Amino acid sequence: MKVVFMSGGTGSRLWPLSRSSVPKQFIPLFQDEAGNMEAILARNARLMLQKFSPDDVLVSSMAEHEEQISSCLPWGPRIIVEPERRDTFPSICLSSLYLLDELKLPEDELVCFCPADLYIEEDFVDLLAAMPQRLDWCQVNIALLGIEPTEPSGKYGYIVPQLETAHPAGPVYGISQFVEKPALDRASELISEGALWNSGVFMFRLSFMKQYVQSKGDPASYPACLASYSSLPAISFDYEVLEKTPDIVVVPFHGRWTDIGSLDRLVDTMGHPHFESKVYRRDTEAVTAMNLTDVPVVCIGVSNLMIVATDHGILVTSREACDDIKLLLAEQPEITEDPKP
Numbered sequence: 001m002k003v004v005f006m007s008g009g010t011g012s013r014l015w016p017l018s019r020s021s022v023p024k025q026f027i028p029l030f031q032d033e034a035g036n037m038e039a040i041l042a043r044n045a046r047l048m049l050q051k052f053s054p055d056d057v058l059v060s061s062m063a064e065h066e067e068q069i070s071s072c073l074p075w076g077p078r079i080i081v082e083p084e085r086r087d088t089f090p091s092i093c094l095s096s097l098y099l100l101d102e103l104k105l106p107e108d109e110l111v112c113f114c115p116a117d118l119y120i121e122e123d124f125v126d127l128l129a130a131m132p133q134r135l136d137w138c139q140v141n142i143a144l145l146g147i148e149p150t151e152p153s154g155k156y157g158y159i160v161p162q163l164e165t166a167h168p169a170g171p172v173y174g175i176s177q178f179v180e181k182p183a184l185d186r187a188s189e190l191i192s193e194g195a196l197w198n199s200g201v202f203m204f205r206l207s208f209m210k211q212y213v214q215s216k217g218d219p220a221s222y223p224a225c226l227a228s229y230s231s232l233p234a235i236s237f238d239y240e241v242l243e244k245t246p247d248i249v250v251v252p253f254h255g256r257w258t259d260i261g262s263l264d265r266l267v268d269t270m271g272h273p274h275f276e277s278k279v280y281r282r283d284t285e286a287v288t289a290m291n292l293t294d295v296p297v298v299c300i301g302v303s304n305l306m307i308v309a310t311d312h313g314i315l316v317t318s319r320e321a322c323d324d325i326k327l328l329l330a331e332q333p334e335i336t337e338d339p340k341p
Helices: 040-048 063-072 088-101 122-138 184-192 206-216 222-227 263-270 322-331
Strands: 002-006 028-031 037-039 057-062 079-082 110-115 118-120 142-147 157-165 172-180 196-205 248-253 257-259 279-282 285-291 297-300 303-310 313-317
Touching (some): 002 040, 028 263, 037 040, 040 118, 057 063, 079 088, 088 206, 122 142, 122 196, 122 248, 142 157, 196 248, 196 257, 257 263, 263 303, 279 285, 285 297, 297 303, 313 322
Parallel strands (some): 002 057, 142 248, 285 303
Antiparallel strands (some): 028 037, 110 196, 172 248
16 A cells, blocks of 8 residues: 655644745654654654555655655655645545556555644554555445544544444444534534544545546546646545545544644644743743744733744734634735745
């Protein structure tokens, strides 16, 4: 099985830590076992290499990030270059056809697509490595990894399973429906029904993707897909494929998993932030401050704040509102422009 890390996002919810020129997956925010700082892409690839060979781990990304990928992954993985930033459906089309036409992989080759910015542990990789056996046994189009929820949350999509099928390695479920980022009360109802968080990790055989693009009349070869990439629909794989395809199953995962998709989730995953030099507090409560500058950050008499200070900008927000940075950046794109020297 091949594993393709999807590394095309900008991580706008983590601004100003993450920017278009330096997305979150390349920023050394996490400590390894030796106490050295490493990027989430480097961490995830390191874990994957415990079960997969270097030739089996690839990255899909923009050309402008090739140098950053090489810096994170020193063994020099094969990079599938996206001509422009669109969405996961065109990206996965291009990657699948690349594997078929450029690497000459057989159509029955199983491929797993995994977001580059997930925080995972060894047991997640163990489950992933065992998936080919379950897919061979189930004979389905696509398999997803669903996460056992730890709490109601409106920040994740949900998979409602049905029709459990026993397998020697563990259960496999059919899928009743997908629910995208529900309100908290609805999320509680879904969890009571046994729903799982959608991890964004899924796998299929290359033949499935080739047949899918052929059925839509989209380019079915890598050169043709590359040449007409800008004309492919800018839509997520979930909306374009998962919600329209029969014979999909989900395999539950019960370990630790986090989507590093917002500042509060990043802080929760990191534990105590590692970037608190020159942060000074007096009479504060529930204040998280991350300072990556050489100037002091002083907090007095405030509570329930998240502060991020970098040379590219300063963010001050409540924990509850931190996701709204994406909306503000869409309204005011000049915020993300790098300062002129």
